[in-house]
Amino acid sequence: MEELVGKIGECIERGKVNKSSPYPKDMQGQDGTDELTRQALDSGVGPEEILQACNAGMKRIGDRFSRNEVFVPELLMAAKAMNAVMAHLKPYFQTGTVKAKGRFVIGTVAGDLHDIGKNLVAMVIEGNGWEVVDLGVDVKSAKFLDAIRQGPECTVGLSALLTTTMANMSKTVQEIKTQFPSIRVIVGGAPLTQRAADQMGADGYAPNPQGAVAFLNAGRQK
Amino acid sequence: MSLREVEIEKDVFEVAIDFTDLSLERGEVELTLGYSDGEIPVHFAAMIDEAILQLPKRCEIRAGYRVLDMEKPAGRHDGLIVGGKFFAMDKIVAGQLKKASKAALFVCTIGPDMENWSRHLLKHGDPALGYIADVTASVAAETVTNVLHDHIAERMRDRGLNVTNRYSPGYCNWSVSEQHLLFSMFPENFCGVTLSESALMSPIKSVSGVIGVGEKVEWKDYICDRCGVKDCTYRATRLPKGQVKIE
Numbered sequence A: 001m002e003e004l005v006g007k008i009g010e011c012i013e014r015g016k017v018n019k020s021s022p023y024p025k026d027m028q029g030q031d032g033t034d035e036l037t038r039q040a041l042d043s044g045v046g047p048e049e050i051l052q053a054c055n056a057g058m059k060r061i062g063d064r065f066s067r068n069e070v071f072v073p074e075l076l077m078a079a080k081a082m083n084a085v086m087a088h089l090k091p092y093f094q095t096g097t098v099k100a101k102g103r104f105v106i107g108t109v110a111g112d113l114h115d116i117g118k119n120l121v122a123m124v125i126e127g128n129g130w131e132v133v134d135l136g137v138d139v140k141s142a143k144f145l146d147a148i149r150q151g152p153e154c155t156v157g158l159s160a161l162l163t164t165t166m167a168n169m170s171k172t173v174q175e176i177k178t179q180f181p182s183i184r185v186i187v188g189g190a191p192l193t194q195r196a197a198d199q200m201g202a203d204g205y206a207p208n209p210q211g212a213v214a215f216l217n218a219g220r221q222k
Numbered sequence B: 001m002s003l004r005e006v007e008i009e010k011d012v013f014e015v016a017i018d019f020t021d022l023s024l025e026r027g028e029v030e031l032t033l034g035y036s037d038g039e040i041p042v043h044f045a046a047m048i049d050e051a052i053l054q055l056p057k058r059c060e061i062r063a064g065y066r067v068l069d070m071e072k073p074a075g076r077h078d079g080l081i082v083g084g085k086f087f088a089m090d091k092i093v094a095g096q097l098k099k100a101s102k103a104a105l106f107v108c109t110i111g112p113d114m115e116n117w118s119r120h121l122l123k124h125g126d127p128a129l130g131y132i133a134d135v136t137a138s139v140a141a142e143t144v145t146n147v148l149h150d151h152i153a154e155r156m157r158d159r160g161l162n163v164t165n166r167y168s169p170g171y172c173n174w175s176v177s178e179q180h181l182l183f184s185m186f187p188e189n190f191c192g193v194t195l196s197e198s199a200l201m202s203p204i205k206s207v208s209g210v211i212g213v214g215e216k217v218e219w220k221d222y223i224c225d226r227c228g229v230k231d232c233t234y235r236a237t238r239l240p241k242g243q244v245k246i247e
């Protein structure tokens, strides 16, 4: 049983989704997270235990990313493998048997239509066990504030592509902080830096999805 | 290689660039993704091949330029006058272009389809391919810009003129909001590219900029060592490794 759960974690780390997936090459023909999660649940393993193994796998791939041993494609494969697990665990989330780590609201700020970076961050964060609310692109402050009102126990992520839209980002950070001082806000996108994030009063900045995961996990421990 | 161009207004040209005019290497995409030589897992290498294969079908390349007189305003070093309008290019770009008597303002795009395909893949179960498609599209957009640049150089050479390196609003301290001024010099919807209030071009995979033209100008590499923009990609790729970064 333990072996089975360990294997799920390994498949997360390696991005092995299911038996028919050709990735990674050295695991071709083997079961992936899809089959293994079903088997684990059928043999009585609890969803909590499966999630722990997944988190461990996600952490290992995240650490390798931080060491530049793997890159965004590997993170995305791991997130995809995690999605396959989540599909099996969905009923347990619906009944409240297990809970997401928290809620993460993300959007590309007003005036900006660039969404690839935001989508990648959303996907990896979701793969790390968070409930993600994606507000889309060209999101005005009011929409962020509405989303916070609907579930004030959340963290907010803002994305921007150009320095021009970074100005709108700064406004949104300020409006969130005025109305909800305790909400933590993390910003990201190509033109951002830690310094720019500090200047606009954001709580965090990350240059990539893994940095955002680290920020969220650190926030949970507080 | 000579490309066909059409003069749609006086001194405004649209250039016909075909996919076969681009030479896009898988290795270039690999490097952009972060993998050094030969390190990329085969599966992702295959995804790059697939994205490259999609390019001819999904790229709607449009490119064009306008040649205008350019002069240096007396006593100012922070910009140049192009077609009678002052462009606040800041010192670096203005300095690099000051010997030019004309400016070729350009814009080019690969169209929206690669972007849309990437977004679709990302949302519908193939995130790695979606991401790789986006990066491949970005490399394609840069490659189109290179081809356009070479073409402009060739046409100017026909007139006995030389060209400089190219500079874009948003780089080298030249504010991206100057895109509005730049686009005001083009006919509306030039090359199918539009500009939002926040100076974002649609389609996303588009590039704009200026190339200096004149008898006395010469090509120079980017002078990243003298620029204050710390987090610029050009700096990251062009400065020798280990060189102290100037803040």
Ligand code: B12
Pocket: A072, A114, A116, A117, A118, A120, A121, A157, A158, A159, A160, A161, A162, A163, A164, A186, A187, A188, A189, A190, A191, A205, A206, A207, A208, A209, A211, A212, B138, B141, B142, B168, B169, B170, B171, B172, B176, B199, B200, B201, B202, B203, B204, B205, B206, B207, B208, B209, B231, B232, B233, B234
């Ligand atoms: C590739 C590229 C292009 C391509 C494609 C553009 C695109 N957006 O698809 C092309 C060649 C077309 C291009 C054009 C331009 N570009 Co450009 N481009 C880049 C480059 C090198 C990479 C951007 C990219 O697509 N990365 C891949 C994606 C997946 O990454 P991402 O969106 O940044 O997201 C990642 C992180 O930022 C982070 N992230 C994103 N959102 C969030 C949110 C949160 C909460 C967190 C924590 C993290 C996070 O995680 C993501 C995944 O790793 C950057 C420099 C750089 N190194 O970032 C410049 C850059 C974005 N470009 C820049 C500029 C200026 C331009 C142009 C205006 C130039 C011009 N005049 O033509 C145009 C604008 C295009 C437009 N539509 O208006 C500037 C923008 C800054 C500014 N001055 O405004 C940059 C930063 C370069 C610079 N000067 O240093 N560009």
